[in-house]
Amino acid sequence: MNRKKLDLRSIEYLVCILLAVLSIFPFWIMIVNATRSTTQIQQHAISMIPSTYALNNFKVLTGKSFKPIVGFTNSLIISIGATACAVYFSTMTAYGLVVYRWRGRQAYFTAVMAVMMIPAQITMIGFYQMMYRLHLTNRLSMLILPAIASPTMIFFMRQYMVGALSLEIVQSARIDGAGEFRIFNQIALPIMKPAIATQAIFSFVSSWNDLFRPLVLLTNQKKYTMPIMVSLLRGDIYKTEYGSVYLGLTLTVIPLMIVYFLLSKYIIAGVALGSVKG
């Protein structure tokens, strides 16, 4: 009996280790190949040992249309801007739903839940045509401002706030003579910090990884985001530059991995929390 349990447990460990390796292996090949020359890759496409051609690959990579700094800067501007808008205004909307009693409040919350599932892709033709007519394509701000309305985040913030913010605190701040916006900014926002941190991470990552909307809206190469830069690696100009392609991919993955391994505890807790609340 004990023997059988031991065997089962070693199978479980084996499965877990295999899956962990499966998560790392493709990225490991990518990083190693980023340091190898195209000739080396052509001879042996798979290798565990890094080589010394990273700088050379970088020169070839940036000598063509892939501009990592431009992509990185644009992605950073959009992601930070969109995340800031999303968390601030979603918390604000949640505050309006939790703290005040107004006609239509319940209906409003139901509407938030109803529109939560509408994907941005469905609205894209109309969105693009609207932007085209107003001459607002190629504006990074047009990828930031829509984040002010983030129904999923409003829903999450509202659920969190119901449990976290006591109305007595709001009431006593009012008695002390604080204005409504001041109470929100100086009392409610700090209380919401844990929820804001979690939501900010997910908002940032999804904004950073988004390809569809930037691809439709941005046609000027100077405005390209990181995922659009990545998509250039699929094109003909990099067809035979294997080392450079791997290096370009690596450049987009490394920052994400650093952030992930620094924040993984919070990210995984955040996934778990979101599912229970949702």
Place this chain on the structure above:
Amino acid sequence: MKKKKSLSYAKWGYIFVAPATIAFLIFSLYPILFTAVLGFTDFKGVATTTFHFLKDPFENYKAILSSGLFRKALANTFGMWICNFIPQIGLALLLAAWFTRTHHNLKGQGAFKVLMYMPNIITAATVAILFNALFGYPMGPVNDILVKLGIFAKPVEMLRNKMVARGVIVFIQFWMWYGYTMIVLISGILGISPEIFESAAIDGANGWQTFWKITIPNIRTILLFTLVTSLIGGLQMFDIPRLFQNGNPDNATLTTSLFIYNQAFSGSYMYNRASAASMIMFVIICFFSAIMFYFLRDKDEIAENKIMRRQEKEYRKQLKAQKRMEAGR
């Protein structure tokens, strides 16, 4: 007097929800309505801004629904989603059961979770191109391994095969999402009251029975939530099929999102057809989310809200009566 003041705060409620509401009206509602309108017009061609309504308003819809390519894209999208979801939920359930066991715990769970979830946060565009490179021909790493192992005599252009191309996309989806699903299910299982498990143990249930008779029924809402959100996500699959093989070979990996994108932003820029296809997808997504909300609706909360609304109504009535009395006096 005091009561009157507390009511005057209501205006602040409207002020606080105003920014998000205005942004929603401009950036979501208007584009949806505009898309819906364009679906009934002859609007196409790059750099045109004028359009006319069609004599037969449903011409675009008919064209899309009878288009072999759209049907193929729809079938591909559903097919690839199902093929990834079944193993994904199966593995996630298995791992969740292992990781939530209270006795004979596996060591290093934290590290396993971190590594298994990792592919989920990596840019899908990057993952698609990486896998395209890994399956490269003639000298990609996968070919290299298979030749070295003696499985292939010489490198094979695997991605020319429809089923292999689809299979790789299915694998990518599975690989990127099973970790997420696992964490969601773990938190669901941890949310079950431990007393239920204890009484099952007292009744002499074994691990297998406990899993099927206690765990699964108690997380069925989370399972449904996972199913529907995964389906809606799957219906929007775009980055991976576009950058992996751009819908090829022979449109075997063409998804509906990619179909819509190609209609609108390439070839003859058929915005009208793309709009009609968008609205069809919109209806499909609404249908599935309506099913989910129907089953997930919290009966207690609905009852609570009903009571609250009744109280608010009565309170308002009282206030009105009070005002009338004051005015009468």
